[in-house]
Amino acid sequence: MIRRLLAWVLAVAATAGAGVSAQPLAQPLAQPLLDWTEEEVTLIARHGPWPLPPVRDPSNRVSASPAAVRLGEHLFYDTRLSGTGQTSCATCHRPDRNWSDGLARAQGTVELDRRTPSLWNVGYGPWFGWDGAGDSLWAQSIRPILDPREMGAGTGRVAALLREDATLACGYEKAFGDRPGRDDERLLVDAAKALAAFQATLVTPRTPFDVFRDALVNGDRVAAARYPLAAQRGLRLFVGAASCNACHFGPRFTNGEFGDVGIPFFVRPGEVDSGRLGGLARLAGSPFNLLGSHSDDTTGEAGRRTRHVQRLHSNFGEFRVPGLRQTARGGPYMHNGSLASLDDVVRHYSEVSPDRLHSDGVPLVRPLGLSAEEQGDLVAFLRSLDAEVPPRPPVPPLCP
Amino acid sequence: MKLLLALVALVFATPMLAMPALADCPLDLGRGTGWVIFSDHYMLAFRPDPVRVEVGEPFALILNVCTKNDEPAELVAVEAQMPEHKHTMNYKPTIAASSDGRYRVEGLVFHMPGRWELSFDVRAGEETERLSHDIILK
Numbered sequence: 001m002i003r004r005l006l007a008w009v010l011a012v013a014a015t016a017g018a019g020v021s022a023q024p025l026a027q028p029l030a031q032p033l034l035d036w037t038e039e040e041v042t043l044i045a046r047h048g049p050w051p052l053p054p055v056r057d058p059s060n061r062v063s064a065s066p067a068a069v070r071l072g073e074h075l076f077y078d079t080r081l082s083g084t085g086q087t088s089c090a091t092c093h094r095p096d097r098n099w100s101d102g103l104a105r106a107q108g109t110v111e112l113d114r115r116t117p118s119l120w121n122v123g124y125g126p127w128f129g130w131d132g133a134g135d136s137l138w139a140q141s142i143r144p145i146l147d148p149r150e151m152g153a154g155t156g157r158v159a160a161l162l163r164e165d166a167t168l169a170c171g172y173e174k175a176f177g178d179r180p181g182r183d184d185e186r187l188l189v190d191a192a193k194a195l196a197a198f199q200a201t202l203v204t205p206r207t208p209f210d211v212f213r214d215a216l217v218n219g220d221r222v223a224a225a226r227y228p229l230a231a232q233r234g235l236r237l238f239v240g241a242a243s244c245n246a247c248h249f250g251p252r253f254t255n256g257e258f259g260d261v262g263i264p265f266f267v268r269p270g271e272v273d274s275g276r277l278g279g280l281a282r283l284a285g286s287p288f289n290l291l292g293s294h295s296d297d298t299t300g301e302a303g304r305r306t307r308h309v310q311r312l313h314s315n316f317g318e319f320r321v322p323g324l325r326q327t328a329r330g331g332p333y334m335h336n337g338s339l340a341s342l343d344d345v346v347r348h349y350s351e352v353s354p355d356r357l358h359s360d361g362v363p364l365v366r367p368l369g370l371s372a373e374e375q376g377d378l379v380a381f382l383r384s385l386d387a388e389v390p391p392r393p394p395v396p397p398l399c400p
Numbered sequence: 401m402k403l404l405l406a407l408v409a410l411v412f413a414t415p416m417l418a419m420p421a422l423a424d425c426p427l428d429l430g431r432g433t434g435w436v437i438f439s440d441h442y443m444l445a446f447r448p449d450p451v452r453v454e455v456g457e458p459f460a461l462i463l464n465v466c467t468k469n470d471e472p473a474e475l476v477a478v479e480a481q482m483p484e485h486k487h488t489m490n491y492k493p494t495i496a497a498s499s500d501g502r503y504r505v506e507g508l509v510f511h512m513p514g515r516w517e518l519s520f521d522v523r524a525g526e527e528t529e530r531l532s533h534d535i536i537l538k
Contacts, residue, residue: 042538046455046513126456246512255456257490257511304458308491308507362484364512 033225034232041216043239048213050251050325055123055200059136059303060193061296063200068175072198074168074398075191080161081145083152084109089144089195092116095392098330099202104337108150113267115337120326123200126256126305130319130335131279135306136295137196139288142188158191159184170399189294204325207387209235227384233374234381242349242368242378253324253385258315261365262352263334265317273336276318280311328383342382346375426464426501437533441467442522444531449504455513455537458491461505467524475503476528477521482514513537 036044054064062068075081076089092106093099099119101107106116114130122128123137134140144150145158162168162180172180175194180187208227215223238244249255258276265272283289283306290303297303319335333339339348350370357365370378427445430436434447446463453459465473475495481488493507510516520531 043513046538246514249455249513255511257456304507305491305509308458308493308509310490310492312488312490314487364485 031225031229033221034229034236036216036236040236040239043245044213044235045217046250047245047253048210048217048251050206050210050213051203052124052251054203057123057136057138057196057200058297058299058301059290059295060138060196062175062190062193062197065175065197067171068194068197069201070198070396070398071168071171071175072194072196073395074171075195076198077395078161078168080165081151081153081158081191083148083154083157087151089141089151092144092150093119098326100330102331104332104340106150108144108147109152110149112149113273114335115332117320117322118326118330119199119202120204121252121323122202123196124252125254125320125323127258127320129279131275131282132258132320133279133282133286135283135290136288136302137199138189138192139286139290139294141192141195141199142288145188145192155184155188159187162187162191167398174399186294189288192288205387205389207325207385209381209384212384228380230377230380231384232381234377234379235384237370237374237378238381242370243364244349244378246364247321248324254321256321258318258320259364260314260317260319260357261334262348262356263319263336263338264356267336272317274316275335276315276320277311280309280315283309324382325385326387326389328379328386342379343375346370346378346382350375426466429462429464429502435533437520437531438468439529439531441469441524441527442473442529442531443468444520444522453510453535453537456509456511458507458509461503461508461518463503463505463520464501465503465520465522471524473522473524475505475520476523477519478505478508479519480508480510480516481519482512483517484515485512510535510537 057063076093079086079088079091081088087108092101092108093116094101100116104115106112106114117130125137126135128134128137128140129143134143145153146155159180162172169180172190172194175197176190180190208231212224212227212231215221215227238248247255247257247259260275265275267273286292288294290297290306295302300307327333328342331341333342333345334348339345349365350368352365352367354363354366357363427436427443429447430445432447433451434445436443436445438444442465444463444465446461449460449462461478463475465475467473474497478493478495479488489509490511491507491509493505496504496506498504514537516535516537518533518535520533522529522531
């Protein structure tokens with residue numbers, strides 16, 4: 001009996017041992033896989049999984065409602081939301097340009113001081129606009145509609161459009177459950193909430209990085225090794241020596257906060273863009289912030305950040321950390337479009353002047369002094385955060 | 401059988417025996433997912449809500465503070481900074497005392513991975529002291 005038991009134990013042990021060692025021999029790796037440490041795998045795992053669950057904004061009662069998404073999509077392309085009748089949200093946030101416009105500086109009724117940010121994955125952020133003056137996507141959507149330098153439509157114009165256009169009024173009723181009422185400001189906010197519901201659906205597809213990340217986390221060395229070696233080396237720099245992940249953290253590759261990365265903040269001689277510092281002042285003064293009466297959140301949870309955010313001297317010259325997904329297909333880069341290509345961006349971080357950056361401790365942004373090969377590796381990694389986007393279906397009719 | 405009964409009695413009696421001590425200075429928040437920190441004079445127990453602190457996500461702390469010699473103690477301020485980079489949080493926490501003697505500190509956000517130092521200013525009478533605790537976020 002004991003002999004038989006011993007034989008069985010030995011057989012099981014032998015089988016298990018063979019299983020572990022045979023796998024790499026049976027399926028040779030297509031190309032080398034870097035010897036990722038446990039620590040590195042943990043850091044890389046934090047950049048997924050992707051995609052995230054769909055956005056649910058408690059401050060927006062029509063968030064994720066299909067009828068509101070449809071109304072929002074129609075409004076997004078409607079030039080009647082502008083004072084001149086010639087500009088829509090899509091004039092600057094073009095679907096064929098990664099929901100931006102490819103310009104260094106946005107062009108409204110005048111040229112603006114900042115670049116048009118892409119709308120990819122915009123619904124997941126806690127702060128909106130380069131300076132975070134918006135604390136919800138719907139509040140942020142109001143700003144360009146009212147700004148005379150951008151769309152320049154008054155509150156009354158938006159409200160009248162929703163009331164008087166039969167199709168939009170029908171779409172509004174489907175989304176909000178009532179015909180458009182007499183309160184102009186409420187209709188403006190509702191239009192923005194429908195716009196936000198639509199924009200929150202703009203989510204980037206899975207990328208080569210996501211396939212690699214999942215394979216690495218699951219211990220699938222064969223699948224992981226299909227990820228180009230240059231991208232692997234760039235990723236190692238990203239989460240390691242270059243510490244890009246200190247700010248470009250998480251599945252969206254942004255911590256959603258703000259930083260000063262050494263881009264000049266003079267917009268013209270004698271005039272500066274104060275960035276986050278000015279954004280916080282505008283946030284506090286906005287009747288549309290999450291502490292106001294237009295938020296649909298009854299728990300107070302949605303306004304948590306707004307209630308506690310503080311203005312710091314260090315906010316001067318800080319701008320929102322952008323997500324990096326699909327970014328290689330965009331450009332120019334940085335808040336003011338001052339860098340034309342991804343190569344320029346990586347070179348900037350390699351050579352940034354420490355004199356420009358003030359830090360008492362270990363600086364988060366410092367000249368990385370990367371070799372040409374390392375710069376190329378970082379760019380290869382950043383390009384692996386992109387994927388082909390399937391063509392968008394035509395905008396469905398609002399009310400048949 | 402007698403032995404078994406004695407064991408059962410001991411198991412059920414133990415929490416009751418511990419209760420007076422918990423009532424004097426309840427450190428139960430420090431168990432499991434929480435922490436207990438102390439100095440020569442103060443003891444402080446706290447746990448985050450939600451339990452797992454995530455980079456960039458708001459969280460609260462629920463805590464008790466007391467002195468080792470049973471004087472009444474209060475929580476005066478809570479801050480956090482990354483010592484390596486010498487920067488604070490972008491948010492200012494608020495403190496609310498609840499009727500059960502606990503405090504709830506709202507509005508904390510650790511916006512970067514790495515080492516964060518939480519500082520608690522506590523006071524008993526005229527005497528104020530700062531206790532600190534490191535949390536490493538990955």
